[in-house]
Amino acid sequence: MTILVALVLLGLHSAAAVIHTLKKFFTASSQVPNFPEFVVVGMVNDVQIHHYDSNTMRKEPKQDWMNGITEDDPHYWERETQIFMGLQQEFKGNINILKKRFNQTGGVHIFQWMVCCEWDDETGEVDGFRQIGYDGEDVLSWDVKTNTWIAPKQQAVITKNSWNNDKERLAYYKNVLTQECPDWLKKFMKYGRSSLMRTELPSASLLQKTPSSPVSCFATGFYPDRVMMFWRKDGEELHENVELGEILPNHDGSFQMSVDLDLSSVTPEDWRRYECVFHLSGVKDDIITKLDKTAIQTNRDKSYGDFPLGAVIGPVVVLLLLVVSIAGYFIWKKNNNASDTS
Known part of the structure; x- marks a missing residue:
């Protein structure tokens, strides 16, 4: 899904300096060889911070500083692991639903869900969105400003209407992206400030x-x-x-x-x-x-134009002529001897 592969954030110099992001990528797959059926990746400012997959069945830190979270919450990793294990079954069910919607039976299929929140640490402004994709195409998207779902694909209209009519669910989604997600982002920024906030000039x-x-x-x-x-x-x-x-x-x-x-x-x-x-x-x-x-x-030899090529080319030509002459002499000698013995 294009939006999950590359997200380009454009803005003014002043704005780009203070925007921080927390993204979670949930990927469920069906019949993909050598790939877990369910994977979750968390990223802060595009740096991976944690990982879960259906093979390890564990949510694990990907940055050393993420271990600091256990000082405030000793059961964080165990609790999150249990949550993801539950989501694993839910996402497998979503693939089966979409296969029916698209009139599919078997084959390789991928279902992706991305959650992203943004926080401006200068103004305090928060923003966020959700994006759902299936087999490389967007099927549903949610906008925090309008608090509604949009369905680019006809097969997802039923779900869009159902979710948009569920006011309690919409309120939950908005609270997650405007309150819970930014709060977690701020915590992660605190734990990894020395790494995430560093700047290195080129x-x-x-x-x-x-x-x-x-x-x-x-x-x-x-x-x-x-x-x-x-x-x-x-x-x-x-x-x-x-x-x-x-x-x-x-x-x-x-x-x-x-x-x-x-x-x-x-x-x-x-x-x-x-x-x-x-x-x-x-x-x-x-x-x-x-x-x-x-x-x-440049990778060109700058001294090439000033190099006395004649001093090299001349002897090389003479040497080549000498080699050809010697080779020609031995070929003639061999042929001449052959004619004498016939």
Whole structure:
């Protein structure tokens, strides 16, 4: 389901610095080989904090600092495990219901439920939503502002109408996403503050494959992954001839990204008017990289044009001619001897 694979949060510099998220992904599957029938993953600010699956039958922490929760609640992990074990049976039942709705009998099927709440630690504002998907497509979504369910698929209209008419259920959903979920998010932020609230600035550089290729502004080693990166000219952000790359993880838990600028129509005299801007969430000052031809790195050998190729090519050609001549002599000698003995 697309919305579960990638969630892009856009906003102003000031807004992006204070939004925190708690997401839970519930996945039930049918006839998927080598994969648990039920999996739950919890994430704070896109960092996985806990995991449960039907093979281990345990909810377990994925960050060391999550163990701190037992100091306030010694039975937290056992209680949550029992809850997820109950949900496991419920989700298996949901797959069977959807199979009937879609006139399906067997085969591989996946049912997903995502719950997300957001908290602005500066304004205190909270927001949230729920999304339900089946076999890679959205079937139901719930909006905290309207407190209603929407059914993109006709097969889910029956459920939508039933749930929207259940005022008690709607009130429960709203309370969870506006009260309970933000409260848990704040607790998790307290336990993992030193890790979740850390900021690591990147190293930035200019890269170019060939003289005619776009110039890439490359940043790596930053954390968190809530960043903005763009080219600007004379202080104004550029949108044309610019290609923004994806944010990718590094092996050490940090991130990298790049933004390319096509300079094919820019005169060398105008290069000084361009600069790359990197903004990291929670950091006041941006990293500015001026477009400077002398600072561009490339995988081409910069000394290639000045290297005395003639000094190498000449002897190489002579050597090749010598090898060919020697080989030709032995071939002629062999043929000549063969004709003498025939």
